[in-house]
Amino acid sequence: MKYNVNAIRNDFPILHREVYNKPLIYLDNGATTQKPLRVINCIRDFQRFRNSSIHRGVHYLSEQATGEFENARKTVQQFIHALHPHEIIFTPGTTASINGIAFSFGEKYVKAGDEILITEMEHHANIVPWQMLCERKKAVLKVIPFSDEGKLKLDELDRLITPKTRLITVIHVSNTLGTVNPVEEIIRKAHASDIPVLVDGAQSVQHTPIDVQKMDCDFFVFSGHKVYGPTGIGILYGKEKWLEELPPFQGGGEMVDVVTMEKTTYNGLPFKFEAGTPNYIGAIALAEALQYISGLGLDHIAAYEQELLDYGISKLSELEYVKLYGTTRPKSAVISFNLDGIHPYDAGMIMDKMGIAVRTGTHCAQPVMQHYGISGTIRASLALYNTCEELDALVDSVKKVKTMFS
Amino acid sequence: MSIVNTSDVKSIRNIQEEIVAEFEVYEDWMDKYNCLIELSRDLPVIDPRQKVNENLIRGCQSKVWLNADYQNGIIHFSADSDAIITKGIVSLLIRILSGRTPDEIMNADLSFMDQIGLRENLSPTRSNGLLSMIKQMKLYALAFKTKYEK
Structure with missing residues (x-):
């Protein structure tokens, strides 16, 4: 072609x-990509003809909107080759996804003296949430440096990974330098020590095919608006076992099973992580964008x-x-x-x-x-x-x- | 430094009118920006001792240093920027607001930026430090007034 x-x-x-x-x-x-007409029309037509909140109503429009929203989840799943649709969590964007994981993972697994490993070429969105976590838990942030050519110094990885390392988080494609980082290699080394890896895909999903299973990352995050979709919608992918184990990072409607004034039990995946009315129009329009670029x-x-x-x-x-x-x-x-x-x-x-x-x-x-x-x-x-x-x-x-x- | 009698000098309004007239001859943006580049070269060099962090106004992208001295009821500003276009606009602001009384500075409306078509440079989204610089100049005026002119 x-x-x-x-x-x-x-x-x-x-x-x-x-x-x-x-x-x-x-x-x-x-910073942001422009939108193809079919994404623009998708938003307009949904608002105009099909708008209804999802997962709550028994009525026709709500059923239909819920169906489209869940189909959008499947489109994202196929786009990044995730194993299950419920491994796809809709968030407001990359920043929200990383903050969510930094909170949930931090609450569950990080204690004083533990270490989080990032790289010197991260976007602030993949630095500050981890600094906040380290502050909260008295943990330590360690950094993989890069060379003047813009290449991560992975020979330092063996030294930087210690028995205290709890998580490694790395930008897939540098938003400043364009470097495509060898995330597979980092993940292999991390997994050899049972350390999970988060990959920030905000600058990669729009440029290269993504297969999270092949990559074997534990978390993968990206934003809709940088991949020809709308703003205010993004993705948090997590392996099922992690998402099952992690506590929710926000409380509210839709994410609960039984609520009494004494105690709440949480809904299953993916709803556990989607408190409140999600940006369902954004999700549906994101799926439209992903279909568009898949078509190309x-x-x-x-x-x-x-x-x-x-x-x-x-x-x-x-x-x-x-x-x-x-x-x-x-x-x-x-x-x-x-x-x-x-x-x-x-x-x-x-x-x-x-x-x-x-x-x-x-x-x-x-x-x-x-x-x-x-x-x-x-x-x-x-x-x-x-x-x-x-x-x-x-x-x-x-x-x-x-x-x-x- | 000589004592300035403000009644003899042009008003803020006069100078703004002058600047507007000077810019009127430029038809396209390129000439305007070339003029700002020229103006940046005319800005008196700031005393290096004033180019310190305490005088730094943090814009997101270009830095502006601003120093203020108060003498006999008059405020003298000196300033610098690491970006040339910002520095050119800084020189216009200095020309208008330096050597003024605190009241004049506090009440100055800087409509000339609109009239010469450079308003966008004072937009908060431009993050060049200019808007903060004007705020800081007015704050200095208020502070000196409060301190010396009870």
């Missing part, structure tokens, strides 16, 4: 708009984005004043760079005026910036609908910035 990017672009209405009277060139996909084929998307990435990097590398961060391979669709002597904020301001949406700053990963001793980078993050022509425009804007600030 030939990858027809122009036809694909037609699925995304926003890509045809202008900013400052110039065509929008959207290269901020690491994750392998095709990955191959196309790799071409784009290589093209963009080769063009930027021709400019001697461009400093690229994260040069190790394998690397996913993120190009992080700085221009010699120019503040990333200044560069971003000018690029914005040229219609180019990039992110500048620390990308919620300040430890990565501290590693390089910089205040931030310019980040162009790619998606399945970007083109080489857009990357040419990016390079032109970089040249313009250089002229203006020299």
Whole structure:
């Protein structure tokens, strides 16, 4: 099948708009992806014709909505190749998923002096919840460092894993450097010592096929809005045995079995972890997005984005004043760079005026910036609908910035 | 430092009008930003001793340092930024608000940013530290007024 990017672009209405009277060139996909028309229509049509709360009513609409919601769960299950649908928990997003696990796992398994192992290239969402847990339990946060090329120093893993290590949590694809981390290798080593591993897939699910069973991770989390779905919906996958053992992280309706004023017994999986009315419209629209990209084929998307990435990097590398961060391979669709002597904020301001949406700053990963001793980078993050022509425009804007600030 | 008699100097409003007139000649955004880059070069160099953490206004992305001195009823500001465009706008704010009485600073409405089409730079979502800088300038004015002008 030939990858027809122009036809694909037609699925995304926003890509045809202008900013400052110039065509929008959207290269901020690491922050959020744009939505295909079928996802937009899915939300609109559900609100308009089928809206009803789920799991509570006996009436027609509620039955139908419940069915769609549970089908969405199955779509997610198939998308990441989980063993059971009840291993898929709907949450508001990656951050909520990690906070939930940090709380539940922490309550059940972490005590004073225990250790949680993270990496130096985590997003703040995979740092702060663990710092909070360590504070709460007087546990210790340990860090796997990375090299200047952006590669995790896994030779230090044997030293960092100790009998006190309770959990390892690692970003699958770095949102700042684009590094694809060898999570399978980390999981193998961790499991050899019976340590569970959480994989933050916020920047990987949209770029590469995911098989949580093959990966053998214990938890896998991601956000809907970074994978062409809506905001406010995300996934917490956990192996059945872990989800059975862990206590719920929120209390409320729907997650309970019997409630008396003295005691509550909890509902089974997955409802134990879905207190309150879930974002069922978000879940259904997320499933629509996953079906859309499955239709294009994750392998095709990955191959196309790799071409784009290589093209963009080769063009930027021709400019001697461009400093690229994260040069190790394998690397996913993120190009992080700085221009010699120019503040990333200044560069971003000018690029914005040229219609180019990039992110500048620390990308919620300040430890990565501290590693390089910089205040931030310019980040162009790619998606399945970007083109080489857009990357040419990016390079032109970089040249313009250089002229203006020299 | 000379004693400034505020009745002889242009009002905040006059200076804002001047700036608006200066920017009117620029038709496209590129010229405006080039002008801000020029202005950033004209901003008097801040005393390195003032470029300390206590004077740092944390924007999310660009940093702004702001120092304030009070003398004979007048506040003098000096400032710097690590980003050039931010620094250009800082220089405009200094031009308008430095050498003023606390009352003038507290009551200043900075509508010129709207008129020269740079309002977006004062948006809280821009996280460049400029909005916090203006707040800090007004806070200094209030603090000096409270301390010296009972």
